[in-house]
Amino acid sequence: MSDILSIKNLSVVYKTSNRETSALKSININFRSHEIAAIVGESGSGKSTMGLAIMKLISDPGKITSGEVIYHGDQDIDIMGLDAGELRRFRWKTISMVFQASMNSLNPVTRVRDQFMDTFAAHSMKQDDKMIDFLLEHSGLSNNVKNMYPNQLSGGMKQRVNIALALACNPKILIADEPTTALDVVVQREILEYLASLKNKLNLTIIFITHDISLASMVADRMFIFYDGRVIESGDTEEIINNPLHPYTKKLLSLIISLKSVNNLKFYMPDKKNYNKSNSGCSYYNNCPIRSSACLKYDYHEIINNNHMVKCINVDKVINNV
Amino acid sequence: MFNSNESEFLKFSNVTKIFKSGHLKTYALDSVSFSLMENEILSVVGESGSGKSTLGLIAIAMETYNSGNVYFEGREIKKLKRKELRKFREKSQMIFQDPYESLNPFNSIYTSVSTPLYGFHSKMPYDEKRKSVIKILNDVGLMPATEYIDEFPTKLSGGQRQRASIARSFILNPKFIVADEPTSMLDASSVAEILTLLKKMKEQYKYSMLYISHDIASAHYISDRMVVMNLGRIIESGSSDEIVNHPAHPYTKKLIDSVPKLGEKLDNIENVNFIPKYINGGMKGCTYSNICPIARDKCKTERPELFDLGNNHYVACFYPLI
Ligand SMILES: Nc1ncnc2c1ncn2[C@@H]1O[C@H](COP(=O)(O)OP(=O)(O)O)[C@@H](O)[C@H]1O
Ligand SMILES: Nc1ncnc2c1ncn2[C@@H]1O[C@H](COP(=O)(O)OP(=O)(O)O)[C@@H](O)[C@H]1O
Ligand SMILES: [Mg+2]
Ligand SMILES: [Mg+2]
Numbered sequence: 101m102s103d104i105l106s107i108k109n110l111s112v113v114y115k116t117s118n119r120e121t122s123a124l125k126s127i128n129i130n131f132r133s134h135e136i137a138a139i140v141g142e143s144g145s146g147k148s149t150m151g152l153a154i155m156k157l158i159s160d161p162g163k164i165t166s167g168e169v170i171y172h173g174d175q176d177i178d179i180m181g182l183d184a185g186e187l188r189r190f191r192w193k194t195i196s197m198v199f200q201a202s203m204n205s206l207n208p209v210t211r212v213r214d215q216f217m218d219t220f221a222a223h224s225m226k227q228d229d230k231m232i233d234f235l236l237e238h239s240g241l242s243n244n245v246k247n248m249y250p251n252q253l254s255g256g257m258k259q260r261v262n263i264a265l266a267l268a269c270n271p272k273i274l275i276a277d278e279p280t281t282a283l284d285v286v287v288q289r290e291i292l293e294y295l296a297s298l299k300n301k302l303n304l305t306i307i308f309i310t311h312d313i314s315l316a317s318m319v320a321d322r323m324f325i326f327y328d329g330r331v332i333e334s335g336d337t338e339e340i341i342n343n344p345l346h347p348y349t350k351k352l353l354s355l356i357i358s359l360k361s362v363n364n365l366k367f368y369m370p371d372k373k374n375y376n377k378s379n380s381g382c383s384y385y386n387n388c389p390i391r392s393s394a395c396l397k398y399d400y401h402e403i404i405n406n407n408h409m410v411k412c413i414n415v416d417k418v419i420n421n422v
Numbered sequence: 423m424f425n426s427n428e429s430e431f432l433k434f435s436n437v438t439k440i441f442k443s444g445h446l447k448t449y450a451l452d453s454v455s456f457s458l459m460e461n462e463i464l465s466v467v468g469e470s471g472s473g474k475s476t477l478g479l480i481a482i483a484m485e486t487y488n489s490g491n492v493y494f495e496g497r498e499i500k501k502l503k504r505k506e507l508r509k510f511r512e513k514s515q516m517i518f519q520d521p522y523e524s525l526n527p528f529n530s531i532y533t534s535v536s537t538p539l540y541g542f543h544s545k546m547p548y549d550e551k552r553k554s555v556i557k558i559l560n561d562v563g564l565m566p567a568t569e570y571i572d573e574f575p576t577k578l579s580g581g582q583r584q585r586a587s588i589a590r591s592f593i594l595n596p597k598f599i600v601a602d603e604p605t606s607m608l609d610a611s612s613v614a615e616i617l618t619l620l621k622k623m624k625e626q627y628k629y630s631m632l633y634i635s636h637d638i639a640s641a642h643y644i645s646d647r648m649v650v651m652n653l654g655r656i657i658e659s660g661s662s663d664e665i666v667n668h669p670a671h672p673y674t675k676k677l678i679d680s681v682p683k684l685g686e687k688l689d690n691i692e693n694v695n696f697i698p699k700y701i702n703g704g705m706k707g708c709t710y711s712n713i714c715p716i717a718r719d720k721c722k723t724e725r726p727e728l729f730d731l732g733n734n735h736y737v738a739c740f741y742p743l744i
Contacts, residue, residue: 142579142609142612143579143580143609144579252699253699254698254699255470257699282606282607284470284636285636285637285638285677285680285681285682286469286636286676286677286680288680288682289679289680289682292682292688293688296688311609311610311611312609312682313610313684314610314682314683314684315610315682317684317685317686318683318686318687318688319687319688337685338685341684341685342685351611352610352611355611355613355614355615356610356614356684357613357617357637357643358639358681358684359638359639359642359666359678
């Protein structure tokens with residue numbers, strides 16, 4: 101599979117009067133055509149910032165301080181270099197995003213059909229009822245939803261409409277930011293199935309952002325584990341869940357509540373938030389069970405095999421289960 | 423049936439709660455009966471709209487009901503005198519879903535956690551109040567407490583905030599806790615932390631708890647017994663292990679099948695089904711009969727009552743799965 105989008109050395113900083121947050125610290129990711137890639141990490145790890153940066157939607161007090169995002173279309177385009185007019189033609193048509201918690205900001209006084217029409221208009225597309233029917237059908241919603249208002253829809257229906265709106269201009273890449281958070285498990289699964297079905301039906305590349313590693317494992321071909329603005333481990337989903345190497349990834353996997361978990365979950369103290377502040381070295385240092393002084397020295401990463409990358413200097417200890 | 427040595431701590435007997443808006447009636451609770459034993463954690467499981475929060479609020483005397491009876495340690499709540507009600511409120515606490523809302527961002531952790539002490543033990547000297555707060559913060563894992571006590575909630579992670587909010591709920595040493603979706607706003611990895619904490623706390627502070635959740639896996643993890651609700655009715659109840667391993671109601675099975683499972687692939691999905699929005703406006707038949715895959719005519723016209731399958735496992739279904 102060829103690459104469709106490459107993030108290179110991307111850094112984003114939020115600078116407010118009383119503090120400066122490095123939300124992304126020089127991240128590198130190559131997304132492949134026609135894959136579902138999951139971005140997994142706890143809140144505050146920089147997942148949404150990455151999604152917004154890809155769309156060049158970072159605004160005050162945020163700033164992209166370095167890096168590029170290349171879309172590999174007929175020719176390579178550096179999204180960071182696009183001007184306002186070019187961005188208008190690019191967003192939604194090439195890359196589209198379902199924003200975090202956006203299903204609850206659907207305009208309550210606008211019927212579903214008109215929400216689509218507004219989206220078409222905003223992106224200078226033909227106002228096409230057939231396209232709406234097509235998108236609703238793929239989302240499993242019946243045609244009469246067109247004439248409904250958002251408050252007549254259940255949470256799951258709203259999110260389907262919301263996702264369908266992001267697909268209105270037939271994008272190549274869809275970024276879905278926590279599309280199932282705040283939904284019940286039953287509806288969460290429906291939405292997940294819907295997203296998974298889109299990959300094949302619409303030939304999409306999907307970047308699925310979530311804090312839940314077990315959800316990610318159900319739809320993603322590859323996973324990127326975020327911690328404090330860095331990708332600390334990445335690889336094929338199977339490889340990550342069967343052979344996790346970073347102590348943080350291991351912790352995420354050990355904390356899954358499943359129907360089988362009984363009394364065997366470890367009691368963890370809450371993680372300390374005071375991450376390692378220096379720009380080199382490992383952010384997980386303060387919370388890591390296998391840390392050593394070398395961890396603070398350099399920004400280390402190791403390729404275990406073609407697809408499996410881990411940023412842990414003590415990876416040998418993990419492998420030998422020390 | 424229940425061992426007669428065990429005392430019924432809380433008992434609902436045919437409780438019905440109707441919300442009216444205009445000509446629309448919603449049976450938030452439709453003749454609900456169950457008991458919570460002393461020192462027990464009982465889970466209330468169901469999708470949003472099933473009446474869980476209404477049940478919790480009624481249990482804690484913060485909501486009225488239309489008919490039926492609610493007993494607390496054998497006394498009818500409606501008939502408690504003012505002084506007794508005050509005692510009841512001191513001994514009963516609620517943990518809410520959103521730690522961001524339940525902690526005032528402008529108050530320090532000390533101020534938030536000590537609030538109930540000011541309400542119920544206003545004469546307690548400041549030093550003693552501070553000591554109790556330090557003790558409880560240590561108990562909930564905000565350790566060392568001196569590092570947290572004068573902080574503001576904005577400095578804490580979601581999981582830490584929920585710990586602080588749990589600390590406030592426990593400061594009066596309550597006998598009864600209603601936890602309404604206490605983990606649904608948290609990262610997946612914090613969920614396990616909070617549930618493990620609630621289990622640990624129970625060994626130290628003896629209490630009875632209603633644990634409310636849409637997630638049957640977390641309910642199974644935290645409680646020995648559960649009731650499953652659908653549109654205002656209890657449709658199954660019994661030991662958590664029994665229900666999770668041998669669900670008798672098709673709706674319970676749906677809840678179980680929807681739990682995310684690490685590594686289970688959702689590939690090749692052709693039909694993306696969804697469940698539309700239903701309410702119980704006074705249904706004659708089974709509340710699940712509209713969507714139940716095995717419903718027959720009888721299910722639409724006759725209300726199935728809970729009956730004993732043995733081992734205290736009850737189901738309200740004419741055609742149970744076991
Ligand atoms: N508008 C903003 N102003 C200031 N800080 C922000 C803003 N948006 C995000 N941040 C900070 O950037 C970091 C990453 O945030 P975010 O990308 O939202 O993470 P995630 O989506 O993984 O929860 C966090 O520390 C967050 O507080
Ligand atoms: N204050 C209220 N006014 C009107 N309807 C309500 C109110 N509270 C709850 N309901 C309705 O009662 C039903 C049950 O709600 P709720 O108890 O919040 O369920 P859950 O907590 O399981 O989501 C829903 O249909 C809801 O819309
Ligand atoms: Mg986010
Ligand atoms: Mg509720």
